Amino acid sequence: xxxxxxxxxxxxxxxxxxxxxxxxxxxxxxxxxxxxxxxxxxxxxxxxxxxxxxxxxxxxxxxxxxxxxxxxxxxxxxxxxxxxxxxxxxxxxxxxxxxxxxxxxxxxxxxxxxxxx
Amino acid sequence: xxxxxxxxxxxxxxxxxxxxxxxxxxxxxxxxxxxxxxxxxxxxxxxxxxxxxxxxxxxxxxxxxxxxxxxxxxxxxxxxxxxxxxxxxxxxxxxxxxxxxxxxxxxxxxxxxxxxxxxxxxxxxxxxxxxxxxxxxxxxxxxxx
Numbered sequence: 001x002x003x004x005x006x007x008x009x010x011x012x013x014x015x016x017x018x019x020x021x022x023x024x025x026x027x028x029x030x031x032x033x034x035x036x037x038x039x040x041x042x043x044x045x046x047x048x049x050x051x052x053x054x055x056x057x058x059x060x061x062x063x064x065x066x067x068x069x070x071x072x073x074x075x076x077x078x079x080x081x082x083x084x085x086x087x088x089x090x091x092x093x094x095x096x097x098x099x100x101x102x103x104x105x106x107x108x109x110x111x112x113x114x115x116x117x
Numbered sequence: 118x119x120x121x122x123x124x125x126x127x128x129x130x131x132x133x134x135x136x137x138x139x140x141x142x143x144x145x146x147x148x149x150x151x152x153x154x155x156x157x158x159x160x161x162x163x164x165x166x167x168x169x170x171x172x173x174x175x176x177x178x179x180x181x182x183x184x185x186x187x188x189x190x191x192x193x194x195x196x197x198x199x200x201x202x203x204x205x206x207x208x209x210x211x212x213x214x215x216x217x218x219x220x221x222x223x224x225x226x227x228x229x230x231x232x233x234x235x236x237x238x239x240x241x242x243x244x245x246x247x248x249x250x251x252x253x254x255x256x257x258x259x260x261x262x
Contacts, residue, residue: 021168022216027253029171029212031260032178033205037196044260046186053182066175069168076165084159086146105172112179
């Protein structure tokens, strides 16, 4: 039988990450990147954010929020390098850099979110 | 008369007529600058980088919250840095660009047919926008309470 490709698996991660990114990334950036630092809205208190962080569902949400868009970036950036910059001959390095980077971010997110006092 | 050796006829070489190499035009590394459509495509793909930037900022916020109130205040101050602000403004345009192009692609990726006729693309993409607004409002309410 011909060698099976793993592309479908990575594409699924890309697709799921794309949906999560499309729905959730803009509002988070708008709040913490623009509205709160610029004083358009009152900054949430430390206690309020910690009380949110202590809810397990919120930590799962944040893990998905971090992990899936990272894999979306990994897949998309990999093919942008192949097609845009025409560096397909470096495909092993690019593969490790992209998916390895996404995996690293996922592990960091899991570590940070595992235990909140 | 010598008998024909069957083995040797099986091993006769298979000749093909001569054909020159197919012409493959050389594509420049800057091919994407040639047309607006190509540039728009590359910008859409590069929006993924700014998605990654927002995720990294979120991880930094979570780390700051774990470290205590002073770290959280320090993080908020860091977000006011002019360079960070410029990065966030640029990122905002790119992530919204990602959202709009993503939702507008859904009808092409999954053509919806109702009773044999194709549902207009606008109607297939609209629920995603509604969901986007609802989710954004809910998240904002949760955080800003």
